[in-house]
Every structure is written in structure tokens, then in C-alpha cells.
Amino acid sequence: MPTFNILMLPGDGIGVEVMAEVQTLIDWFNHQGIARFEVEQDLVGGSAYDAYGEAISEAAMDLAQASDAVMFGAVGGPKWDAVPYEKRPEAGLLRLRKDLGLFANLRPAICYGALADASALKRELVEGLDILIVRELTGGVYFGEPKEIVDLGNGQKRAVDTQVYQTFEIERIVRVACELARTRRKKVTSSDKKNVMKSGVLWDEVARQVHSREYSDITYEHMLADNCGMQLVRQPKQFDVIVTDNLFGDMLSDVAAMLTGSLGMLPSASLGAPDEKTGRRKSMYEPVHGSAPDITGQGIANPIATIASFGMALRYSFGMGEWADKLDQAIAKVLDQGLRTRDIMQSGMREVSTTEMGTAIRQELAASA
Known part of the structure; x- marks a missing residue:
């Protein structure tokens, strides 16, 4: 069974809530014996500033350097608007990108058929995008x-x-x-x-x-x-x-x-150059959306972008492309069933919470296992 080390940096705001769904997904992979993911967690952004006076600690940077992949949530919020510029929450993200040499940022924009009408554009322009x-x-x-x-x-x-x-x-x-x-x-x-x-x-x-x-x-x-x-x-x-x-x-x-209908739908991957000996790349995976302090703690954040970011980690860092495909298909099936978080809610669909959406996706993934 392959073993991978993941550093989880939930960050601020809804970053903590959506990352919890990734942790539960990782627990499922471990329980099924599909792979072994060893997870460590630390602070970044505003939460790190509150604890250490910096947007990311040296200890967290050491963990990031040693990991096979970093899972990043979101940082920032009005609480930290007045902190010094070089210590602002976003400085932690920029340092991770720079120090890990993550020069290539991959941002897919995929419009699921079930969400074509949620886009600001006409269905015929975005369906199948x-x-x-x-x-x-x-x-x-x-x-x-x-x-x-x-x-x-x-x-x-x-x-x-x-x-x-x-x-x-x-x-x-x-x-x-x-x-x-x-x-x-x-x-x-x-x-x-x-x-x-x-x-x-x-x-x-x-x-x-x-x-x-x-x-x-x-x-x-x-x-x-x-x-x-x-x-x-x-x-x-x-x-x-x-x-x-x-x-x-x-x-x-x-x-x-x-x-695609919402920032809550978009994952991203940030990759470094291949190591000359191992061929492995430093990598970080994060949703495109921000910390959304206006909805923090309400249980309504969309976890799909963060779950799909983990899917990109399966593909680009862990060599598990087949499982990445299955996870993408599980997301599509849940949307086809009419489940929606508030940001993508449509008439006639059923609104679900952050946790309910994560659970539904895991159940679909389990059904394909």
C-alpha cells in the first residue's frame, strides 16, 4: 500500500469547514486500504498570525517542504485588515508558493451539465465547458x-x-x-x-x-x-x-x-519542477474561492472545490488518476441528483449543508469502489 504525507492548512473562515470534508474523505481512503495518507495539520493566514505573529510559522514551512502534497483552505478576513502588510494572511500563501517553487498553477473550469443553468451565461455557451x-x-x-x-x-x-x-x-x-x-x-x-x-x-x-x-x-x-x-x-x-x-x-x-456557476466549484493545483532523482513535484492544492467570512460557521459553504482539489492531488501527486476520475464522477452524480449548496441553489433542487454535500459525494465514491 503506498503511503503519502499530506500537510493540511485549513486557514481561516470557511477554509476550516470545507477542509473537514477532505479529512473525512482521506479517512475513507485509509479505512478502505486504497492508500495510506498520513496527515499533519498546522496554521496559516490570520489564524497563524493570531498564534505566532506571522502568516505562517517556520515549523509549518518545514512540514510543507517535507510533505508529498499540501492541502490549503483559504485565508484572510476583515479581522486582519490592519495587520502589517508583510504579515497579512495572504503572505503565508505567497511564501508557500515561492519557497516551494510552485511555478505552475492549474485552474480547470468545468461546467457540469447539471449546473449549466446556474452560470451567468446561456446554457448553450457553457454546457460541456x-x-x-x-x-x-x-x-x-x-x-x-x-x-x-x-x-x-x-x-x-x-x-x-x-x-x-x-x-x-x-x-x-x-x-x-x-x-x-x-x-x-x-x-x-x-x-x-x-x-x-x-x-x-x-x-x-x-x-x-x-x-x-x-x-x-x-x-x-x-x-x-x-x-x-x-x-x-x-x-x-x-x-x-x-x-x-x-x-x-x-x-x-x-x-x-x-x-461554471460559482467560485465554490473551482479547484486548483500548484506544481513545482520535477525532482531530478525522484521525479516528484512539490505541490499544493486549494479551492479558488476565498475565506468568505460572511458565511463562516453557518454550515452552508460549498465543499466541492476543495474536494475536487484533493482529486487533483490524487492525479498529479499520488499517481491515482483512476480514483481522481471516480471522484469527479461522484461529484457529477450528486449534482445530477439535485443536491445543491446555497451558492449553486436552483429552483426545484434540494439545498444541503456543507457536511451533507461531502457525505453524499463520499457515498457515491464508495458505490463506485
């Missing part, structure tokens, strides 16, 4: 230096964020996108703002070189990021894999999220 946004995660404007606010005197200040990319950073994320496209519909759309940004000029130049040199078997197209956002709501099924930088990937993936 299956796109993947590959976002560069450790470079760009979120990490570039200088990053500062300078007091100029006379009541004036100047804020600076630096957008910076090197050739190797672009090459490796484009390779990830192209490799994934080979397993899908063999089309990659690269998105930047080369019309107004020098980093976009380099991004497009390098992306085209990688494609022509290594991946001429797949279709490649370029699209400016603002047009890509428009096209996502105009004709989303034209896309297969979209590869883009940190800033535009953040925005475009949230646009894509609403095509």
Missing part, C-alpha cells in the same frame, strides 16, 4: 522588486510594483501548458499584453519559440489579455488550455470561475 488555465505563479508583478510606497513629501506618495520575467520562467510554464494540451484537445492560447508591456513582448517571443521548437503538433494562438477576458464570456468553448502570467492568470481564472 472544459478549459484549463495555466498561470505562472512565482514571478511577475506579485513578486517583482522594487515593490514599495515612497513618501515624496508635500502630501504626495508614489507606489511601485514591478512586473518582471526571465526567459526560463516563461519557457517552463509554456512547456507545462503544451504538455497538458497534448492530453486534451491540443490547443494552447497564450495571453499577455505585448501591445503595452515589454514583459508581454518577451512572453510572446519566448512562448512562440517554445511552441515552434518543441510542440509543433499542437495548435498555438496568441490573444491579448483584455480580449481573452472578453472572449471567455463571449465564446468560452473556443479555448482548451490558456497559458498566461501571474497577474492576468489571477484575473482570467476568476472570470472563468463564474462560467
